[in-house]
Amino acid sequence: MKKTTKGALAAGAAAVLLLGGAGSLAYWTSSQTAAGGSLTSGSITLSAVSCGDWAYGGADAGTPTSPVTAIVPGDEVQKTCTGTLTLVGDHIGATVTVDQAKWAASSSASLATALQVSATQTSPTGPVTASGPVAFTIDVKFPYGGPVSTPDATTGADNSTQSTASSVQTATLDTINVVAVQTHNGSGVTP
Amino acid sequence: MSSRSTPRHRATTSRRLPRAVVGAVVVAVVGVLLLGGRGSFAYWTSARSVTAGSQTAGSIALSAPSCGSWQLIQTGGIVGGKPSPDPTAYTNQPLQPNDVLTLTCTSKLTLAGDHVAGTVQVDGEPANAPTSPLTLDGTTGRTDGSPGTTYPVMTITAASGPNAGVAQTRSTFAASDNGATVSVTFAISIPNSDQSNPTVDTSQQWASQLRLTAVQRHP
Numbered sequence: 001m002k003k004t005t006k007g008a009l010a011a012g013a014a015a016v017l018l019l020g021g022a023g024s025l026a027y028w029t030s031s032q033t034a035a036g037g038s039l040t041s042g043s044i045t046l047s048a049v050s051c052g053d054w055a056y057g058g059a060d061a062g063t064p065t066s067p068v069t070a071i072v073p074g075d076e077v078q079k080t081c082t083g084t085l086t087l088v089g090d091h092i093g094a095t096v097t098v099d100q101a102k103w104a105a106s107s108s109a110s111l112a113t114a115l116q117v118s119a120t121q122t123s124p125t126g127p128v129t130a131s132g133p134v135a136f137t138i139d140v141k142f143p144y145g146g147p148v149s150t151p152d153a154t155t156g157a158d159n160s161t162q163s164t165a166s167s168v169q170t171a172t173l174d175t176i177n178v179v180a181v182q183t184h185n186g187s188g189v190t191p
Numbered sequence: 192m193s194s195r196s197t198p199r200h201r202a203t204t205s206r207r208l209p210r211a212v213v214g215a216v217v218v219a220v221v222g223v224l225l226l227g228g229r230g231s232f233a234y235w236t237s238a239r240s241v242t243a244g245s246q247t248a249g250s251i252a253l254s255a256p257s258c259g260s261w262q263l264i265q266t267g268g269i270v271g272g273k274p275s276p277d278p279t280a281y282t283n284q285p286l287q288p289n290d291v292l293t294l295t296c297t298s299k300l301t302l303a304g305d306h307v308a309g310t311v312q313v314d315g316e317p318a319n320a321p322t323s324p325l326t327l328d329g330t331t332g333r334t335d336g337s338p339g340t341t342y343p344v345m346t347i348t349a350a351s352g353p354n355a356g357v358a359q360t361r362s363t364f365a366a367s368d369n370g371a372t373v374s375v376t377f378a379i380s381i382p383n384s385d386q387s388n389p390t391v392d393t394s395q396q397w398a399s400q401l402r403l404t405a406v407q408r409h410p
Contacts, residue, residue, distance in 0.1 A: 046237040051244060056305070064305055070249035072304040074409025081241055101243060111248050119243075138243055144409045155404060163250040163303060172245035182235035191232040 042089025046096075046134065046180045049083035057139065070163065073114075074144035083134040085124075085180050093129045093186030096121070098136045099177045107171040110160035113149050115171050116141040129186035134178060249304020251405045253311070253373065258296040265290055286381050293342070295376045298403055300347070302369040309407040311362045313343050313375050342378035347371050365410070377401060 054068040055061075058076035068077050087094055101119035103112035123135040142161075150160035163169045181190045262278035265287070281292055300311070346358040350370035364371065 044235045044237045046239045049239045049241040051241055054244065054246070060306060066305075068246075068305060070247050070304040070307075072249045072307045072407060072409065075304075075306055077246065079244065081243065083239060083241075085237075107245075108248075111246075115246065140246055142248075154402075155406070157406070161248050163248045164252070169248040170245050171248075173243040175240045176243050177238060177240050179236060179238040191234055 042087070042092050044088075044092060044094055044180055044182045045086040046178060047084040047086070049081050049134065049176075049178050051081035051138070052079050054079050054140075058141070071140075071142050073142050073146075073158075073161070075142045077140045078137055080122075080135060080137050081176070083178060084131070085128070085134050086131045087129070091185050093127055093183040093188075094180045095127050095183055095188055095190060096124055096134055096178065096180045101138050101176055102174050104172045104174040108161075108169040110149050110158070111169040112171045114142060114146065114158065114161045116143065117173065119176060127183060127186045127188035134180075136176075136178075138173070138176075249307050250302070251304075251307060251309060251407050252301040253403055253405050254299040254301070256296040256298045256375075256401070256403055258294055260294075262293045262295075263290065264293065290381045291342075292379045293376050294378075295374060296401065296403075297372050297374045300364060300368055300371045300373050300405065302364070302366055305366060306410055307407065308365045308410045309363070309405055311345060311347070311364065311373050311375075312404045312406060313345065313377070314402055314404070342376060342380075344376040346374045348374065364405070373403065375403060 054077045056063060056068065056075065057078035060075060071077060085094060085096060098119055098121045101117045103115065103117065117138065117140050119136050119138050121136045123133050148156070148158040150158060152159045161169055183190055261281040263281040263284060263286075264278050265284075278293060286292070344360065345362045346360050347362070347364055347368060348358045348371055349355050349368055350372070352367045358374065364373075
């Protein structure tokens with residue numbers, strides 16, 4: 001026989017065997033299904049962070065008690081910003097970082113140059129494994145007798161940082177980002 | 192057949208992509224994998240931004256001084272049989288030794304800032320100081336021996352608070368003195384000396400160069 005004829009016969013026989021064998025063999029089965037269960041992932045959530053009012057700090061702490069209206073050289077003012085970190089997971093941990101505070105480009109240039117600003121994270125101060133508060137303090141110092149960027153022609157003082165009736169000098173803080181990064185078991189190691 | 196005359200390996204090779212093309216495709220695939228992986232590590236983050244507010248600078252300002260007219264204290268003069276310390280309007284009377292000419296100027300103090308404070312200073316331009324032997328300020332001499340007055344005399348009259356409307360002899364100010372009136376009385380005294388004919392009246396020129404300066408201090 002030609003090779004092609006043999007091939008055709010072999011293919012036909014195979015098809016018959018395959019089709020004819022479906023469900024008709026003499027043996028038993030018993031089957032059950034088992035619920036494999038489910039897994040739920042945890043979460044890391046930082047709530048909205050809000051800041052309180054400015055208050056006088058340093059040597060002037062608590063005086064006056066009313067909100068800060070306008071600062072003068074020699075003043076130090078502070079405010080505290082807080083949020084909440086919520087951790088869900090048996091082995092979840094986190095590290096929280098706070099951007100350094102800086103003045104926005106829209107600030108009065110001379111005032112922003114004169115004002116020393118810093119943000120200090122007070123909570124958490126290291127890797128954490130449980131939910132808790134997030135807090136940081138912003139501190140602004142307006143040095144008295146510090147470096148003069150634009151001396152007054154008559155007195156040599158730095159009147160460029162002073163508000164006038166026609167030009168109020170304002171320094172605005174840039175947005176401060178707070179980031180919580182998940183770690184495993186609070187190892188403190190992040191990618 | 193003509194097809195059999197063609198070598199078999201040549202036909203196979205012609206269907207493959209050239210090695211250079213294959214290499215380029217591999218490089219491109221690797222590149223896509225690398226780029227796609229950037230920043231996609233398997234961990235979680237949660238981030239928030241907060242607007243932390245602003246700070247406004249305070250200010251201290253003195254308005255342009257407003258001056259009255261020159262007053263003459265004829266310390267050595269006799270009016271009604273008594274020494275005359277009371278000032279009278281100066282109308283170009285001849286000046287005599289121990290006479291004092293005074294000028295009172297006022298300026299409004301405008302302050303902003305919770306801790307704004309300072310002192311008001313007064314001075315004149317040295318280049319425009321009174322011509323000798325006239326002296327700037329100093330103490331009035333009185334021929335009757337009564338205590339004189341040391342000039343300049345500065346008072347600050349608060350606009351509000353417990354001392355509102357009261358002229359206090361002081362040169363320091365605090366935040367509560369916003370809106371206060373600063374009054375300064377300057378004087379030119381004519382010394383009792385042997386020098387003759389101090390006839391040059393430079394008072395007006397000198398007066399135009401008087402300067403009040405409010406200097407901020409932090410309490």
